[in-house]
Amino acid sequence: MGRQKQFVVALSPHERQELTDMTRKGVHSARVMTRARLLLLSNQGLKDRNVAERVGVSTVTVASIRRKFVQGGLQAALYERARPKQPPKLDAHGTAILIAEVCSAPVGRETWTMQLLADRLVTLGVVDSISDETVRRTLKKTFLKPWQVESWCVAQVGADFVWRMEAVLDTYALPYDARRPVICFDEKSYQMLDHVRDPLPPVPGYPARVDHEYKRCGTVNFFVAFEPLMGQRTVTVTERRGNAEFAAQLQALDMRYAAADRIVLVLDQLSTHSPAALYQHLPAEEARRLSRRFEWVYTPKHASWLNMAELEWSVLQRQCLGQRLASVDAVEAELLAWETDRNARSVRANWQFSISAARDKLKRHYHCDE
CATH class of the missing domain: 3.30.420.10 (Ribonuclease H-like superfamily/Ribonuclease H)
Structure with missing residues (x-):
């Protein structure tokens, strides 16, 4: 005798109708549509292997969605919980130091590069480590472009x-x-x-x-x-x-x-x-x-x-x-x-x-x- 499933999907008529409408209208993301089909098939009593083959996911995913449905309900099974935001690598103080460095001339270099700025922040003790891409994204928000230099020639208007x-x-x-x-x-x-x-x-x-x-x-x-x-x-x-x-x-x-x-x-x-x-x-x-x-x-x-x-x-x-x-x-x-x-x-x-x-x-x- 096979092992019984620990988390069994048993949809109410209202839930079944809601999921059926979702799969027909196609206004949701591909991930949500896949989970809706997965729940409908699981509700029919199909084995995880069969559900996985028909939906195109792994059996681990099928078991995970069943567990989320039983423990948290329909919304928990369909949608991911918002992940806590990671604190920014540079806070307001660190960003201010970065801007001050960009607005000054680098010693021994013609212009600042993203990696040069990242190394400078580590040297100053602002952060333990930081990537050049993080520096670039931070500067993009401030509209600073240290790699660009423009020249001008002002006409004397008289x-x-x-x-x-x-x-x-x-x-x-x-x-x-x-x-x-x-x-x-x-x-x-x-x-x-x-x-x-x-x-x-x-x-x-x-x-x-x-x-x-x-x-x-x-x-x-x-x-x-x-x-x-x-x-x-x-x-x-x-x-x-x-x-x-x-x-x-x-x-x-x-x-x-x-x-x-x-x-x-x-x-x-x-x-x-x-x-x-x-x-x-x-x-x-x-x-x-x-x-x-x-x-x-x-x-x-x-x-x-x-x-x-x-x-x-x-x-x-x-x-x-x-x-x-x-x-x-x-x-x-x-x-x-x-x-x-x-x-x-x-x-x-x-x-x-x-x-x-x-x-x-x-x-x-x-x-x-x-």
């Missing part, structure tokens, strides 16, 4: 800044005139990179994967000439940057806009962005002609955001240059595809900053008669 800014904004407010086109001009350097190992293409369930190691392949220079009112841009790649390359770009613009009487050129105050570059690399008469061909409009110092070519450069970086390009040919091919697409769609800049807006935001830098 009369010189204001008049140059308004000259640029006046230029942007001009209506389109094919005889006097407005061109925003800028240049940037770009680091070419190559893969050390071939990247893996995306497959269902996995994104594309690249090795974090890369090989540097030299730098190139980009010249961006953007005509905002027509939504046309030209990006040129050169292996060097200097007066000669700048002069060559102006010669190219002169030919591209041959029908124009004069070309309005918006550019920053880089040392090479001057008519002097023309006189250094072109015959005197040609240099004089080109210098008079352009109307030079300079942005204030440290205010490159006033140059619409910067907007194009930002878009170019996001849409095209995030990949690894190892050669000048590869760079030029990608830039040509990007440039052709945007020019075909005549993508313009949505410029909103006007002189009235500037005077409102920077009114303390304007002279006002009381």
Whole structure:
């Protein structure tokens, strides 16, 4: 004669109906649904082995749920009791010390790392041990990111800044005139990179994967000439940057806009962005002609955001240059595809900053008669 079960499931009609409804509606978690089916089958007098096979759990689980039902009732069998919360590894005092350390410079290191901070807390006797992950989660709540460093260059806003800014904004407010086109001009350097190992293409369930190691392949220079009112841009790649390359770009613009009487050129105050570059690399008469061909409009110092070519450069970086390009040919091919697409769609800049807006935001830098 077999051993009788110590904990026998005997559901009341109400309990049986409640469990049946739960298994049919499917609005509960998978764990609760499994336990409901387990109790219904146990109520039929099936052996633990048979219940386990039909529900897909172990016989130990079946016995455990039966015991919870008999000792604690239906709710105890279906749902886990809330576990007591573990006290935080860092209390308010420990968190304050962590924040103070993050806001100070580490000795002998450039920046703090999570492991370095964890070791520091142990050294200070704040905790006996702590993981770098606990440190990371604690800092996440305080919005502190010690591994990030940002730099800035504050423009000195004075009369010189204001008049140059308004000259640029006046230029942007001009209506389109094919005889006097407005061109925003800028240049940037770009680091070419190559893969050390071939990247893996995306497959269902996995994104594309690249090795974090890369090989540097030299730098190139980009010249961006953007005509905002027509939504046309030209990006040129050169292996060097200097007066000669700048002069060559102006010669190219002169030919591209041959029908124009004069070309309005918006550019920053880089040392090479001057008519002097023309006189250094072109015959005197040609240099004089080109210098008079352009109307030079300079942005204030440290205010490159006033140059619409910067907007194009930002878009170019996001849409095209995030990949690894190892050669000048590869760079030029990608830039040509990007440039052709945007020019075909005549993508313009949505410029909103006007002189009235500037005077409102920077009114303390304007002279006002009381």
